[in-house]
Amino acid sequence: MRRLHHHPLCPFSRKVRLCLGEKRLDAELIEEKPWERPPHLLALNPAGNLPVLCEAENGPTVADAQAIAEYLDEAHPDPGLLGPDPKARAEARRLTAWFDHKFFDEVTRHLWGQKLWSRLAGGPPPDSRVLRAGKANIHTHLTYIAWLAERRRWLAGNSLSLADLAAAAQLSVIDYSGDVPWNDHPLAKDWYARLKSRPAFRPLLADTAPGITPPPHYADLDF
Amino acid sequence: MRRLHHHPLCPFSRKVRLCLGEKRLDAELIEEKPWERPPHLLALNPAGNLPVLCEAENGPTVADAQAIAEYLDEAHPDPGLLGPDPKARAEARRLTAWFDHKFFDEVTRHLWGQKLWSRLAGGPPPDSRVLRAGKANIHTHLTYIAWLAERRRWLAGNSLSLADLAAAAQLSVIDYSGDVPWNDHPLAKDWYARLKSRPAFRPLLADTAPGITPPPHYADLDF
Numbered sequence: 001m002r003r004l005h006h007h008p009l010c011p012f013s014r015k016v017r018l019c020l021g022e023k024r025l026d027a028e029l030i031e032e033k034p035w036e037r038p039p040h041l042l043a044l045n046p047a048g049n050l051p052v053l054c055e056a057e058n059g060p061t062v063a064d065a066q067a068i069a070e071y072l073d074e075a076h077p078d079p080g081l082l083g084p085d086p087k088a089r090a091e092a093r094r095l096t097a098w099f100d101h102k103f104f105d106e107v108t109r110h111l112w113g114q115k116l117w118s119r120l121a122g123g124p125p126p127d128s129r130v131l132r133a134g135k136a137n138i139h140t141h142l143t144y145i146a147w148l149a150e151r152r153r154w155l156a157g158n159s160l161s162l163a164d165l166a167a168a169a170q171l172s173v174i175d176y177s178g179d180v181p182w183n184d185h186p187l188a189k190d191w192y193a194r195l196k197s198r199p200a201f202r203p204l205l206a207d208t209a210p211g212i213t214p215p216p217h218y219a220d221l222d223f
Numbered sequence: 224m225r226r227l228h229h230h231p232l233c234p235f236s237r238k239v240r241l242c243l244g245e246k247r248l249d250a251e252l253i254e255e256k257p258w259e260r261p262p263h264l265l266a267l268n269p270a271g272n273l274p275v276l277c278e279a280e281n282g283p284t285v286a287d288a289q290a291i292a293e294y295l296d297e298a299h300p301d302p303g304l305l306g307p308d309p310k311a312r313a314e315a316r317r318l319t320a321w322f323d324h325k326f327f328d329e330v331t332r333h334l335w336g337q338k339l340w341s342r343l344a345g346g347p348p349p350d351s352r353v354l355r356a357g358k359a360n361i362h363t364h365l366t367y368i369a370w371l372a373e374r375r376r377w378l379a380g381n382s383l384s385l386a387d388l389a390a391a392a393q394l395s396v397i398d399y400s401g402d403v404p405w406n407d408h409p410l411a412k413d414w415y416a417r418l419k420s421r422p423a424f425r426p427l428l429a430d431t432a433p434g435i436t437p438p439p440h441y442a443d444l445d446f
Contacts, residue, residue, distance in 0.1 A: 046367070047321060047325055059310075060309070060310040060313055060314075062313040062317065063317050064316065064317045064320040064321075066289075066316065066320060067313050067316035067317045067319075067320060068313070070293075070312070070313070070316055071309050071310075071312070071313040071316075074309040074312065075309045086283070086294050086297040086298045087282075087283040087294075089293070089294070089297065090283055090285040090290050090291070090293070090294040091283075093287065093289065093290035093293055093294075094285065094286050094287045094290045096290075097287040097289060097290060098270060098287070101324075102270055144269070
């Protein structure tokens, strides 16, 4: 059977789980602690990060969340998650990179990195200046999501794409620690509510991490 | 005509210029100073970074180096730069991400960020501790390149791929400041010499930046 090495609160693992869910592909989930640098994980992926996909039988082992997402879209093309033509696909990839890198660097790293990852990995207590920076930066991104969602049915166009999944994956881990100011950004909230109600999203809402309880609205579809 | 908004010493701009060169696609190069956040650049790409590709006539505007590379490979598929099948393409994308993100974060950001980018953008003088970290980290990456190049003709397999171009683009800007310890890594040096002698590489070797002179070996094919 297909296996995905992941962590339940890793945004990049979540992006790939959403891809698998949208494509209705099963995978056995193997939880990893990448901060311990386990040798079996380094053997699968010398970069040591998550997620890593191992296809069944003689299928490939694929590391790097975007490489996995592109692989899944090529090997299991229905439904496609990038778009119908090079121009649409370029826009989906531009926005996917926006959330994987820009949003991660400006928001997720500050909030999730300080609060969740540090606690899971036994890091130092959160630095309030870093948390403040993340909490300030998230508004720009939610404003951008709202701007896009007002003009298009989904972030990259009229079809759901990897851009929506990448954005939702990042936001979902921040929402787990209650740090998304949804009420200031109603259009972004509407877009997220549509994603949250999809069957692919359900397993993420059931995830828990030891010692960290999400706020009540986290798993509520009508938040 | 196709236009590429770039900076001559931006490694991500260089990755796309190498793609264009390998595909024998012409582009007018428009030099930008992204650190000044010029409004025309933000209008093309709200992320404000480089490169940005504008296809001729009614063609799309594409931002984000990897989105541009994927777009070029779809819209202009000959020669392909990702590989013949999903497994090979996954490996090319894994390694491309390695150099775009892991190498950039561990090496380029420290050396190029401190020495070249700070100087071009008028930043503070280099921090010797950061430079030391970059100089230590580069050995692991050159060892990995050598390991790959000993087992495969090119980094991701038997054909030249985007992984080679991504790696060479990062290394080329570090080489511009004379910080690549080539003589400690002869197999990596052989691989780079093969890339450096390709016609697509030639324009990069002719680039200069005001006030920063590269070492004599920078443009020497027999370095």
